[in-house]
Amino acid sequence: MGKFASxxxxxxxxxxxxxxxxVQDTDLAMQDLIIIIDSFTPxxxxxxxxxxxxLAEATEDALxxxxxxxxxxxxxxxxxxxxxxxxxxYGAVLDYTVRGDIKTLExxxxxxxxxxxxDTGFSDEIxxxxxxxxxxxxxxxxxxxxxxxxxxPDNSAENLYWVASFAxxxxxxxxxxxxxxxxAAIA
Amino acid sequence: xxxxxISKGPSILDRTRITLREATKRAKAWRTLLSSIxxxxxxIAGNPIPLIPAQRIFRSINVNxxxxxxxxxxxxxxxxxxxxxxxxxxxxxxxxxxxLVPVDQNNNDMLTTSIEGDTMTEDEIxxxxxxSTIYDFTMPCPSMCDPNSQLFNxxx
Numbered sequence: 001m002g003k004f005a006s007x008x009x010x011x012x013x014x015x016x017x018x019x020x021x022x023v024q025d026t027d028l029a030m031q032d033l034i035i036i037i038d039s040f041t042p043x044x045x046x047x048x049x050x051x052x053x054x055l056a057e058a059t060e061d062a063l064x065x066x067x068x069x070x071x072x073x074x075x076x077x078x079x080x081x082x083x084x085x086x087x088x089x090y091g092a093v094l095d096y097t098v099r100g101d102i103k104t105l106e107x108x109x110x111x112x113x114x115x116x117x118x119d120t121g122f123s124d125e126i127x128x129x130x131x132x133x134x135x136x137x138x139x140x141x142x143x144x145x146x147x148x149x150x151x152x153p154d155n156s157a158e159n160l161y162w163v164a165s166f167a168x169x170x171x172x173x174x175x176x177x178x179x180x181x182x183x184a185a186i187a
Numbered sequence: 188x189x190x191x192x193i194s195k196g197p198s199i200l201d202r203t204r205i206t207l208r209e210a211t212k213r214a215k216a217w218r219t220l221l222s223s224i225x226x227x228x229x230x231i232a233g234n235p236i237p238l239i240p241a242q243r244i245f246r247s248i249n250v251n252x253x254x255x256x257x258x259x260x261x262x263x264x265x266x267x268x269x270x271x272x273x274x275x276x277x278x279x280x281x282x283x284x285x286x287l288v289p290v291d292q293n294n295n296d297m298l299t300t301s302i303e304g305d306t307m308t309e310d311e312i313x314x315x316x317x318x319s320t321i322y323d324f325t326m327p328c329p330s331m332c333d334p335n336s337q338l339f340n341x342x343x
Contacts, residue, residue, distance in 0.1 A: 035242050039330050043275035043282040069330065076326065077251065136334040140242045143330045165330070 002096035024172035032169035039141035040069035070181030093178035141167035243281035265289035285325035
């Protein structure tokens with residue numbers, strides 16, 4: 001899929017800096033980032049971008065908006081599931097290519113699940129759902145969700161619940177990256 | 188016609204079903220219409236800029252089945268639900284939200300509940316969340332979309 005830059009593994013300033021370094025067409029990237037921020041912010045909380053809005057500020061705001069949107073959708077979609085505060089990853093996928101190597105997405109999900117004490121065996125299944133959605137999103141910021149039975153012999157009703165938010169944006173007319181948020185929990 | 192005869196015929200779902208081809212055509216017509224609304228501005232090349240960016244074209248409203256079940260439980264007297272479209276902030280014409288309202292057997296919107304002995308004024312009721320029966324639990328697309336769906340596709 002591309003090169004994952006996770007805020008959890010790195011830091012928000014570092015991921016912001018990495019995205020900024022990849023942007024070649026600032027106007028195009030800014031347009032997309034502002035749409036991402038608007039899309040991933042509840043309407044009542046949207047504020048117009050300030051006059052002097054830098055690429056770094058827009059990138060950071062888009063990353064934060066994706067993270068908040070992911071938690072918001074998780075709680076709306078699965079009100080009966082307690083989402084631990086730590087079970088959230090967000091960041092950017094640099095060098096994103098449509099129908100790119102799905103292994104990078106599987107590895108990123110696997111790392112997250114591992115960090116959250118969840119069986120990493122589900123990462124392939126989640127990646128197989130997510131990658132085609134990202135590929136077909138055509139720059140529309142989206143959220144999606146899924147539920148997988150964990151096949152726990154002691155609890156047949158146990159499921160893994162997950163939510164992802166993502167948005168493809170332009171680095172240049174021909175190069176793209178993705179802003180993402182991802183959460184999962186077992187209940 | 189008695190009840191038995193009615194149950195033998197096609198259900199309301201059967202009678203209102205439309206084909207995927209027809210649905211795709213309708214969804215595309217909607218997206219085309221929205222994308223053709225001009226903002227009044229032009230780009231550097233002089234081309235008109237649409238009011239709604241392609242990425243933000245409002246397509247659908249996602250409603251959680253659990254929320255529908257809860258609504259039926261809380262309003263057993265309701266005969267239907269009505270989804271009003273709304274704009275929380277007119278500065279963002281593409282941030283369309285659904286407002287869900289139970290509807291009674293006489294096709295009246297059920298907008299507020301009355302509580303016995305309540306002394307609230309009409310004006311106070313307007314600002315009371317506890318007295319309101321208008322719900323904002325729908326999730327619009329974007330961003331709650333299925334990009335794999337034939338009904339989603341961005342304007343070609």
